[in-house]
Amino acid sequence: MRFRLLGATAILCALGACQTGYVVSEPSVQSEAIERGDEVSIVDNQDAYFAAAETARPGDVIVLADGVWQDFDMLLHAEGTSQAPITVRAQTPGKVILSGQSSLRLAGQHLVVSGLVFRDGYTPRAELISFRRDSENLAFSSRVTETVIDNFSNPDRRQRDLWVAIYGQNNVFDHNHMSGKNNSGPTLAVRLNSEDSQDNNHVIDSNYFGPRPVFGSNGGETLRIGTSHFSLTRSGTQVTNNYFDRCSGEVEIISSKSGENVFRGNTFFQSRGTLTLRHGNGTLIENNLFDGDGAPYTGGVRVINAHHTVRNNRFTNLTGERFSGALVVMNGVPNSPINRYHQVDGVTIENNTFDTIRRIELGEGSDSERSAVPINSRFQNNIVLGESDDTPFRLYDDMSGIDFSGNIADAAPPSDIAGGFQVSSARDVVNSDAGAVGDFGVARDATGVDWYPKAPITSPFEGGQTVTVTPGESALSNAIKSAGPGDTLLLAPGTYAEPVLVNLHIPISIVAAESETAPVITFERPNFFLLSGEGGLRMSGITVSGANSPDSRGNAFISTSSSGGAGNHTVQLTDMNFVDFDVNRGFSVVSAAKGHFFDRIEIIRSSFSDVSGAVVKLDAETDDNGIYNSEYLIIEDSQFERIGGPVAAVYRGGRDESTFGPHVWVNGSSFDGIGLTGGPLMQLHGVQNLKLTGNRVANAEPADFVITTGKPKTDVSGNTLVRPGASAVLTTTDLRN
Helix, strand or coil: CEEEEECHHHHHHHCCCCCCCCCCCCCHHHHHHHHHCCEEEEECCHHHHHHHHHCCCCCCEEEECCEEEECCEEEEEEECCCCCCEEEEECCCCCEEEEECCEEEEEEECEEEECEEEEEECCCCCEEEECEEECCEEEECCEEECCEEECCCCCCCCCCCEEEEECCECCEEECCEEECCCCCCCCEEECCCCHHHCCCCCEEECCEECCECCCCCCCCCCEEECCHHHCCCECCCEEECCEEECECCCCEEEEEECECCEEECCEEECCEEEEEEEECCCCEEECCEEECCCCCCEEEEEECCECCEEECCEEEEECCCHHHCCEEEECECCCCCCCCCCCCECCEEECCEEEEECCEEEEECCCCCCCECCECEEEECCEEEECCCCCCEEECCCCCCEEEECEEECCCCCCCCHHHEEECCHHHCCCCCCCCCCCCCCCHHHCCCCCCCCCCCCCCCCCCCEEEECCCCCHHHHHHHCCCCCCEEEECCCEEEECCCEEECCEEEEEECCCCCCCEEEECCCCCEEECCCCEEEEECCEEECCCCCCCCCCEEEEECCCCCCCEEEEEEECCEEECECCCCCCEEEECCCCCEEEEEEEECCEEEEECCCCEEECCCCCCCCCCCEEEEEEECCEEEEECCCCEEEECCCCCCCCCCCEEEEECCEEEEECCCCCECCEEECCCEEEEECCEEECCECEEEEECCCCCEEEEECCEECCCCCCCCEEEEECCC
16 A cells, blocks of 8 residues: 655654544545555645646545645546546545635546535636546546535626536536536536547436526526537437426526437426427436426426437426426427427327426427427327316417327317327326326435535525614614624614615615614615625615715616625515605616626515616616526515606517516506606516506606517506506517517
């Protein structure tokens, strides 16, 4: 046996300070190496690591000492063997932290890396973990296991990178934990951009894919296999026993863009969108669990291209429609170019159970371009249970190219396909060949690692302390400096004069103490709150005055910054009163800077008067790339008077179909004197889901609704117009043609 201590550890041992048991634990790989007489090197600095890695031979083990490894551009380029791989592992799994500008590259054969944690930083490269050194040196028959990537996101969410990029052939990525990617680019991608990375037979197994927040644009996939350029090439990647927990970046949770992949035994929980067979042929999807748990836009499988099999899966409590239905079979483009929609041909969908699902969409996307209907396909021996008494099936074109047989449903399907169904109380069906049998998916705790906590399901505003704050200059901003995530600041009555700007990177609540008099906040900077990182804000029962803010254009009480990273934000304003926001032009209450995103902005039972700009300004993304600033804007039971701009300015340009929002829902509110500078009630460009219901509108021009892409859902009903001669609360312009 050869045993080396490199770096500061070696110096301590030379001085007689080396203690037996320096290695806290000896996993089997290290014990086996010792038994074989291979070298085990313990390193505690980067120079020592690179020295050990450069001379590593088959069977050697390099142990990274516990601690924080700052700005570690880690490379393992070596040649192991199947019987004696070269291993790099943490001294104690979970206690080796790679932070700052760190990354990992593997190249060569039969390499193993395990036990690392990436957090408190982001990769300086295009790929955080890359199974290659460069385009000429790839990894083969290598493995990354029991490694954590926790919110290791570029602070500029527009900067694209991959957390994991798998090249080469026969590599394994298993039992890893990835959570919280906020910036552009898939969480994990299998690359097929060279012959040595095709027909690869990679295994992606038993990983925990933690929450991927809504990205608000294309580029938020959790997993992508291939690209359109190589989509007719075989990948052969196996994706098995993984847990996808609230992976909701965009409409494609998984984008399969290559051939003959296998998706087996995975669980999708509260994940918006679908496992999408976007390109490529001959993929198998079986024994998976798609559990939406009733969350919005949760879906199952979207089918495009040829010779796929979707069998023995369970789809339950899914609310998705259109591109995010429980099952979506797309129309194709005749003679499609490689990057569009190939016709569905020879697909088998059998022995699946659809339980409490909103939609099965057949012929989805049918239009003048996507006119090639499915052919030579089968839908057989499935159980279909809708969420209501109505059938979940929607047909958008001729479905005679799909043979329907042996299916059971609890509501009569459309007549065109009804011959392939028995209508009965399918929930109690026994002695039938229909539906899925056996075990489906995988338990959350059986994936990832057991030494690092998985993402909580509780609200980020819960779990903190309640702190009472009394009035005074800077009293509130000083209290926020000492606050922790989820804390509630309870404001006693009085005036809170705030001369400084608050950079808020944690979620907190600020609420009024019980009193007949509401506390009042004034602020002297162009903004009071700049949200960054995980910053979120709930406010209730408080009056906010803009009278003391500077006389400069474009102020906003709440805005955004990248100082702590560009995470997704939530703002909830309940029983609030905003006054005197008119000391300058373009004064807003909430605004978003370019490149920033709100999950939700909720305004409930609040009042706004004398605001010179848009109350909510979400129109910074004007590049027409399908990017926008907020997923939901919800206004209920609120009052707006003497508003200089529109109440809401929301912009989503371009024709991309990869997102569900923006949503603008306005209900039960009153508007009087809106658009005093000549604008409309609201500016709504590219909104995909619009509700204007039960509102009272006086002295305002109609809201301006511009349709750019998709088939927006609209509900404009029950509104009362007070202005003499007013004929509409909304005017619509359609730019899709």
